[in-house]
Amino acid sequence: MIQIAMIGAGSIGFTRRLMMDILSVPEFQDAQFRFMDIDEENLTMVTGLCRKMIEANGLPASIRATLHQREAIAGADYVFCTARVGGLEAFRRDIEIPLKYGVDQCVGDTLGPGGVFFALRTIPVLLDIARDMRELAPDALLLNYSNPMAMNTWALRRAGGVRAIGLCHGVQHSHSLIAKALGLPKEQIDYTASGINHQTWFVKVSHRGRNLLPEILPSMERHPEISLQEPCRIDVLRRFGYFSTESNGHLSEYLPWYRKRGKEETARWVYDKVWIGGETGGYLNHCLSRGDEYKENYPKWLSGEKEFIRLGERSEEHGSYILEALETGRVYRGHFNIGNRGLITNLPDGCTIEIPCYVDRSGIQPTFVGDLPLACAATCRTSVSVQEMAVEAALTGDRTLVKQAVLHDPLTAAVCTTDEVWRMCDEMFEALAPWLPQFNGEGRTWRDLPEWNHGSLSKS
Numbered sequence: 001m002i003q004i005a006m007i008g009a010g011s012i013g014f015t016r017r018l019m020m021d022i023l024s025v026p027e028f029q030d031a032q033f034r035f036m037d038i039d040e041e042n043l044t045m046v047t048g049l050c051r052k053m054i055e056a057n058g059l060p061a062s063i064r065a066t067l068h069q070r071e072a073i074a075g076a077d078y079v080f081c082t083a084r085v086g087g088l089e090a091f092r093r094d095i096e097i098p099l100k101y102g103v104d105q106c107v108g109d110t111l112g113p114g115g116v117f118f119a120l121r122t123i124p125v126l127l128d129i130a131r132d133m134r135e136l137a138p139d140a141l142l143l144n145y146s147n148p149m150a151m152n153t154w155a156l157r158r159a160g161g162v163r164a165i166g167l168c169h170g171v172q173h174s175h176s177l178i179a180k181a182l183g184l185p186k187e188q189i190d191y192t193a194s195g196i197n198h199q200t201w202f203v204k205v206s207h208r209g210r211n212l213l214p215e216i217l218p219s220m221e222r223h224p225e226i227s228l229q230e231p232c233r234i235d236v237l238r239r240f241g242y243f244s245t246e247s248n249g250h251l252s253e254y255l256p257w258y259r260k261r262g263k264e265e266t267a268r269w270v271y272d273k274v275w276i277g278g279e280t281g282g283y284l285n286h287c288l289s290r291g292d293e294y295k296e297n298y299p300k301w302l303s304g305e306k307e308f309i310r311l312g313e314r315s316e317e318h319g320s321y322i323l324e325a326l327e328t329g330r331v332y333r334g335h336f337n338i339g340n341r342g343l344i345t346n347l348p349d350g351c352t353i354e355i356p357c358y359v360d361r362s363g364i365q366p367t368f369v370g371d372l373p374l375a376c377a378a379t380c381r382t383s384v385s386v387q388e389m390a391v392e393a394a395l396t397g398d399r400t401l402v403k404q405a406v407l408h409d410p411l412t413a414a415v416c417t418t419d420e421v422w423r424m425c426d427e428m429f430e431a432l433a434p435w436l437p438q439f440n441g442e443g444r445t446w447r448d449l450p451e452w453n454h455g456s457l458s459k460s
Contacts (some may be wrong), residue, residue, distance in 0.1 A: 001030045005076040008083030010042030020309040021320035021377045030060040074136040093431045094341045095281045102415040106249035109147040112452035119151035121435035123394040130160035149197040150352035163451035168336025170245035172316040180220040194369045200245040223270035232269040234261040249278035256414035325359035346377045397438040
């Protein structure tokens with residue numbers, strides 16, 4: 001049986017989804033799960049709900065819940081991280097403080113001031129997980145779902161000393177959207193996407209050997225729903241020639257062109273009927289509006305009044321498929337976040353890239369991509385520069401480097417002066433101080449460790 005630690009298990013929706021995906025693999029139905037979270041109430045709810053789902057399906061799997069990270073990690077084969085460090089309290093500051101300075105973020109979890117400060121507080125937690133893994137589960141694989149993905153996994157490669165992979169579902173969702181636009185079953189569409197997380201580009205799209213890249217733009221412009229819901233993504237596709245992953249709202253906040261001249265101009269590029277379309281603070285508002293939804297639904301799930309996930313209803317999240325391939329040898333192809341080692345030749349070595357990888361018993365094997373199209377690479381390189389400075393600042397506690405990272409953020413640079421960037425960052429440092437130990441006189445810094453090879457347990 002495999003032993004799986006889930007750190008941040010209080011993320012009830014995500015934890016039960018991942019658990020049921022794993023249990024859909026016949027070889028894993030006796031898995032031992034260790035759920036860990038610092039929120040005891042959420043941990044109790046998710047444990048009760050997931051145990052109910054296991055019992056309802058007559059499975060031999062088991063769950064042990066704990067508030068102690070080391071207890072969860074000890075002896076684990078796999079460690080999942082879904083933690084959101086600082087919760088909604090910190091998230092609100094990520095959005096509201098930059099907005100005072102004109103930086104209008106929809107999600108704020110990947111780039112921009114919100115993404116940078118999210119990384120600064122998440123990286124120490126991830127490195128604590130890595131430390132516990134080195135001591136208590138040295139052969140385990142860390143599967144990270146926590147954003148900002150590119151910065152988090154970059155820091156793990158530099159200072160974690162464990163095998164780690166970054167996982168996101170943006171490519172899968174965008175694949176579905178392309179299939180919808182083209183009017184084809186998605187399983188018949190072959191594709192390759194390459195770039196950096198949340199800015200990954202569909203550089204190859206085909207159907208039975210026929211190149212579909214030229215057909216994506218006119219198909220999306222004609223589609224009655226997509227043409228309304230994805231104005232920013234379609235405009236980038238029109239200008240660049242390649243479709244980018246992630247939602248309309250996500251993409252609009254990574255670029256300097258769409259959210260900088262007030263609500264009237266921004267409205268051209270935002271679909272305001274759903275949060276993910278690009279509304280200001282969209283994801284924060286969505287989270288706040290859900291309130292106590294899980295607490296209200298919990299007794300309904302337990303009583304059977306509200307149906308929960310059925311066994312075999314497997315999602316497209318990569319996690320369970322990676323475990324299945326590593327343990328059984330059944331080959332899986334997915335797009336993962338790994339370190340660039342000459343794989344995308346016009347992006348810097350060492351940065352985090354998102355590219356196709358194959359998984360089997362021998363490990364996780366990345367594919368060679370070569371050059372990205374020049375405009376796509378230019379946009380990615382701008383983001384990579386911000387990420388590189390933010391990661392270095394997170395590891396060293398360098399406040400000035402944080403400000404320089406935010407200064408170079410594309411959206412921030414489009415609306416803020418240098419003085420405004422410095423004041424904004426100072427305000428964020430003060431408001432987010434409880435979650436920034438490396439900047440608050442605690443002397444926490446991290447040294448580089450040997451990086452692990454994805455394909456084996458040997459150090460590269």
